[in-house]
Amino acid sequence: MTVESEVRIASIPRGLTAIGAGSAPFEPVFAATELAQGEMRRVTFGDLDLLVANTSIGMVAIDDRCPHMSAPLSLGELDGCLVACPLHSGQFDLSTGNPTRMPTTGGLDADGNYHPVWAPEGREPKPDPPGVKAEARRLTRVRRVRYYPLRIRDGLLEVAVPRG
Numbered sequence: 001m002t003v004e005s006e007v008r009i010a011s012i013p014r015g016l017t018a019i020g021a022g023s024a025p026f027e028p029v030f031a032a033t034e035l036a037q038g039e040m041r042r043v044t045f046g047d048l049d050l051l052v053a054n055t056s057i058g059m060v061a062i063d064d065r066c067p068h069m070s071a072p073l074s075l076g077e078l079d080g081c082l083v084a085c086p087l088h089s090g091q092f093d094l095s096t097g098n099p100t101r102m103p104t105t106g107g108l109d110a111d112g113n114y115h116p117v118w119a120p121e122g123r124e125p126k127p128d129p130p131g132v133k134a135e136a137r138r139l140t141r142v143r144r145v146r147y148y149p150l151r152i153r154d155g156l157l158e159v160a161v162p163r164g
């Protein structure tokens with residue numbers, strides 16, 4: 001069995017390839033079999049931090065920055081295709097790029113719909129003290145995840161890295 005048939009690369013959801021990554025040169029990451037299913041790891045190229053995750057639908061590479069307020073998702077938890085952010089508990093489905101749980105701070109989803117600050121089941125959300133910080137939370141948009149193409153060559157996983 002070849003490495004290529006052992007390790008699956010997930011397809012990138014339509015329209016969610018990171019800017020410049022579609023035509024970028026590939027760089028080696030690590031041995032394609034190094035990351036077990038359910039594991040994820042940060043890899044860095046210059047000032048670009050990427051998260052490589054071996055999800056239940058295959059390997060993906062995305063920015064290692066939460067689409068909410070940029071926390072490193074590599075410190076979060078991966079469960080199947082779902083990655084949870086360590087900072088405000090936002091959760092993203094890596095098979096679609098969509099947020100599946102809004103951050104506890106609330107804000108705008110990818111389509112621009114407003115979500116309030118998190119509250120326990122059956123309770124009203126605590127009112128945000130008015131001011132510029134509340135406004136910043138309210139207007140922070142949680143984008144969809146952006147992806148970087150992956151491939152396997154000579155047993156190595158490679159990722160497309162846009163040049164500065």
Ligand code: FES
Nearest residue numbers: 066069085088090
């Ligand atoms: S930074 Fe990830 S949920 Fe806020």
